[in-house]
Amino acid sequence: MSQHTPSYYAASANDDSRHPKLDGDLQTDVCVIGGGYTGLSAALHLAEAGFDVVLLEGERIGWGASGRNGGQICTAYNKPMDEIEVLVGKEGAQAFWDVEVMAKQLIRERVEKHNIDCDLTWGYLHTAAKPSHMRWVTDTFDEWARYGYTDTEVLDKTEVQERVGTEAYHGALWEQNGGHLHPLNYVLGLARAAKEAGVQIFEETRATDVQQGANAKISTPSGTVSATYIIAAGNGYLGNLIPHLHHRVMPVKSFILATEPLGEEQARSLIRDNDSVTDSNNICNYIRLSADNRMLFGGRANYTGMEPKDLFPYMRPRMLRIFPQLADARLDYCWGGTLAITLDRMPHVGKVGDNLFFAHGYSGHGVALSGMAGKLIADAVQGTAEKFDVMARIKHQPFPGGPIRMPMLAIGMLYYKLKDMMS
Ligand SMILES: Cc1cc2nc3c(=O)[nH]c(=O)nc-3n(C[C@H](O)[C@H](O)[C@H](O)COP(=O)(O)OP(=O)(O)OC[C@H]3O[C@@H](n4cnc5c(N)ncnc54)[C@H](O)[C@@H]3O)c2cc1C
Incomplete structure (x- = not known):
């Protein structure tokens, strides 16, 4: 049975709920891949808006970064605002700033509304x-x-x-x-809220193939999910499931x-x-x-x-x-x-084709931003894409280097490490 990585968080988790494995074939409005902040946030909002939502998590809820991180709720992005202005203009940068303010507010609201005990x-x-x-x-x-x-x-x-x-x-x-907050207890609280709102959560159910189209199909080792919309929320653990996304995050x-x-x-x-x-x-x-x-x-x-x-x-x-x-x-x-x-350290948010939404690559600022990105995806699925479109305006380039991109990045980071050591 999949377990959380041994950590202070796992040892002090306040909810040991398990969710079943998918067993068979399901039809739904929205299929979310990934049970971290991004996926659960999108799932929760869509279920609250009346959508039928299935969430597939390959391991356990919060098994990924959302259950292991530093718990630090950061302000702004991993890039100065003046550089964001260069990318998207002054108005666009203001919209990015507003998203970031709302991201922290969303944590406050959720903790209060769903009574999430997460310090x-x-x-x-x-x-x-x-x-x-x-x-x-x-x-x-x-x-x-x-x-x-x-x-x-x-x-x-x-x-x-x-x-x-x-x-x-x-x-x-x-x-x-x-x-700051206890990251695992926060994500477990989001899962409880999502389940109460009607989301069907499946753990130990890894999506192994995605076929897009009007009625998209997600395959897993123990069944399939057919869905009108797919949300890819696997972040650093998604691998090559969606080839367009693979090289755009490291x-x-x-x-x-x-x-x-x-x-x-x-x-x-x-x-x-x-x-x-x-x-x-x-x-x-x-x-x-x-x-x-x-x-x-x-x-x-x-x-x-x-x-x-x-x-x-x-x-x-x-x-x-x-x-x-x-x-x-x-x-x-x-x-x-x-x-x-991501290459430019800004979150990568967008759409592949007509009905596959994604958000990932928060570059160390994901505790707050991922929840907001999930909410913006939920808004976009419902047809209100104003803020989603602003975030999607940044065109993310793949990391250069093909198969040697990891060693190239390692060399690049060695340079920064040396810089940190010099006064
Ligand atoms: C050690 C560490 C410290 C960090 N510290 C901070 C911090 O202090 N502040 C901050 O803002 N950010 C921090 N971060 C980053 C932050 O945790 C992430 O940005 C955020 O949790 C991303 O959430 P997510 O839901 O997008 O991804 P994740 O939480 O990684 O969730 C993705 C989930 O998708 C699942 N998955 C992947 N592929 C599939 C598939 N094919 N089928 C089914 N499921 C799949 C994975 O099992 C995983 O559970 C830290 C990260 C780490 C690892």
Whole structure:
């Protein structure tokens, strides 16, 4: 039976519901492939709007990135707004910004409406890992203010060190409307809400073939689903199921370490206000406390698709560089997962043919954006595609390199790693 990857999240999951395997042939309005935030969000909205929805998950709900991530609810995109303006113009960039604001609002609304117990907490620190990165902090403060977002504050070195127990950071941009949550409990809550709304969820049911057409057909090892619409929401785990999408995202592995519970006092000495913390390195650290006061330290990036055999020694030195005071802390969990990046680091949202919608490649910003992308797909299926069309305006290029694209990217990232090491 498929299990969640062993992690702090799996160990503290608050819902162990199982869903059956597909057994036979079904006809439905919409077939969603993938049981993470993107797929469940689309499924939930469509079921609430009266559509008949079937969702196929190859493993378990939340088995992919949605059940393993850092839980950090980020603001904006993995690209500065002025570069987005170059891609889609000022008006388009404003629409992208609005989508991002709505994405975070959607998490708030869902948690309240569906009573999802997922430790949702607000407050976010974007720290400067080098003195020269303070320029990024102040530029971002100004840029976000131009988009009307002023719940932010620039902190100097002394101020950031009062909030985060390390000498590694030289200042920060603090914001009120970023935050963090328990990612697996959030996705399990979405699945419960989707099921209550009428979505038929099947686990351990991998879509192995998709035939598009007026009555599209999705094959699995244990049955088929015929559908008017298909939504591909497999993100970094989709593989080559939809050839048009395959080379437009690159699967990337990231890793998280969880210490033992540290107690309230030590936890607050590490992150005083329980904010989410990231740093400005190209390959960034993402850091936060769990509800039971563990340090959850995420980072590294691996483009080979392989996971080191023992993840503890792989991640521990990275954490100790920032928090040497944790040298004696017991390490309870360390795990990895696969996210998807695009060539230009903007989410890839769109349509293949008349009736296959997709969204993926959130490039590290998917906790909030994926839920919103699922909702925009649901809106587009219902005929309201205004915001969906804005997102689909970015024409994503495939990663160059064909079969050697992974080694090429690995070399590219080595360059960024070296850049991070230089002051
Ligand atoms: C370690 C890690 C840390 C991260 N940290 C953050 C963070 O702090 N903040 C942030 O914003 N983002 C973060 N991310 C990214 C974020 O988790 C993702 O962007 C987001 O979860 C994407 O959701 P999704 O539903 O699109 O994809 P996923 O959650 O990956 O779900 C895809 C699902 O589709 C299923 N699937 C694939 N192919 C098929 C098929 N053929 N048939 C049936 N099912 C299929 C998979 O089994 C999987 O469960 C992180 C990711 C990782 C891995």
